[in-house]
Amino acid sequence: MTRTARAFWLDAPGRGAIRDVDLPAPGPDEVLVRTRYSAVSRGTETLVFDGRVPESQHAVMRAPFQDGDFPAPVKYGYLSVGVVEEGPAALTGRTVFCLYPHQTRYVVPASAVTPVPASVPPARAVLAGTVETAVNAVWDAAPLLGDRVTVVGGGMVGCSVAALLARFPGVSVQLVDTDPARAATAEALGAGFATPADALTGRDLVVHASATERGLARSLELLRPEGTVVELSWYGDRPVALPLGETFHSRRLTLRASQVGTVSPARAATRTHADRLALALDLLADPALDTLITGESAFADLPDVLPALAAGRLPALCHRIRYDAAD
Numbered sequence: 001m002t003r004t005a006r007a008f009w010l011d012a013p014g015r016g017a018i019r020d021v022d023l024p025a026p027g028p029d030e031v032l033v034r035t036r037y038s039a040v041s042r043g044t045e046t047l048v049f050d051g052r053v054p055e056s057q058h059a060v061m062r063a064p065f066q067d068g069d070f071p072a073p074v075k076y077g078y079l080s081v082g083v084v085e086e087g088p089a090a091l092t093g094r095t096v097f098c099l100y101p102h103q104t105r106y107v108v109p110a111s112a113v114t115p116v117p118a119s120v121p122p123a124r125a126v127l128a129g130t131v132e133t134a135v136n137a138v139w140d141a142a143p144l145l146g147d148r149v150t151v152v153g154g155g156m157v158g159c160s161v162a163a164l165l166a167r168f169p170g171v172s173v174q175l176v177d178t179d180p181a182r183a184a185t186a187e188a189l190g191a192g193f194a195t196p197a198d199a200l201t202g203r204d205l206v207v208h209a210s211a212t213e214r215g216l217a218r219s220l221e222l223l224r225p226e227g228t229v230v231e232l233s234w235y236g237d238r239p240v241a242l243p244l245g246e247t248f249h250s251r252r253l254t255l256r257a258s259q260v261g262t263v264s265p266a267r268a269a270t271r272t273h274a275d276r277l278a279l280a281l282d283l284l285a286d287p288a289l290d291t292l293i294t295g296e297s298a299f300a301d302l303p304d305v306l307p308a309l310a311a312g313r314l315p316a317l318c319h320r321i322r323y324d325a326a327d
Contacts, residue, residue: 140266
């Protein structure tokens with residue numbers, strides 16, 4: 001008997017649709033997962049939706065279970081939570097997280113799913129991929145006891161980083177964003193807040209996640225001499241200009257990249273990708289992180305939701321997708 005599922009595909013830049021897809025029968029080391037929730041990673045997925053992945057980055061940007069190729073048609077996404085319906089006895093019936101696109105059911109190797117701890121509600125577990133990015137960024141940033149840290153950019157990733165840093169003893173954290181409404185989010189996460197004009201200066205460390213030239217330039221301005229900016233933003237095909245001819249050299253500033261595709265060199269000798277994801281899921285036991293989920297839609301509405309997110313008509317940090325039993 002042929003099994004089928006429904007999946008969201010980007011048919012062309014700016015236009016998506018839900019298609020029927022055939023599912024294979026799971027093998028002895030595979031699982032069949034019924035999706036309960038997925039989430040739109042707004043920064044990366046809207047770049048993909050708009051067809052703005054540079055050709056030089058097509059291979060790097062492939063999601064683990066992506067079908068098709070950039071710019072389109074492509075099935076893309078990587079924040080999925082579901083229940084194992086078939087598979088090894090140790091996993092059957094378990095709620096799991098998987099780096100899978102938006103699809104109602106799917107078959108993957110058992111090694112590709114990570115059980116969600118009982119302390120983490122499935123609806124919150126969709127944040128695991130973003131918190132994993134934040135974990136890697138914090139490993140890269142390596143804050144020290146007593147550091148004065150700023151996170152520039154109050155999106156999904158920036159807020160996740162601020163939430164983790166706010167739990168470091170003795171570390172002072174300020175979230176900076178152009179939207180004053182982010183002040184309430186910062187407060188819920190245990191961080192201070194400021195707009196770019198009012199941000200504290202003399203910072204030991206700045207994590208930049210606004211994906212804007214102005215945000216990155218302001219990040220450099222906020223540093224003390226010999227301070228460091230950790231760059232988390234991904235700009236797709238947009239060139240970025242920086243004021244490196246002003247005081248960048250005389251103040252001996254450092255600008256370094258962080259990217260979740262590899263485990264931070266600071267931990268690579270002792271941690272695997274699986275370890276990092278399991279840690280992210282454990283950290284999601286904190287109910288304060290619910291503040292990052294700012295909207296929810298039904299799976300059937302995805303063809304309308306993604307254009308609205310890409311155009312900014314639907315403002316969101318994490319926009320969650322709900323799958324009903326009939327999907």
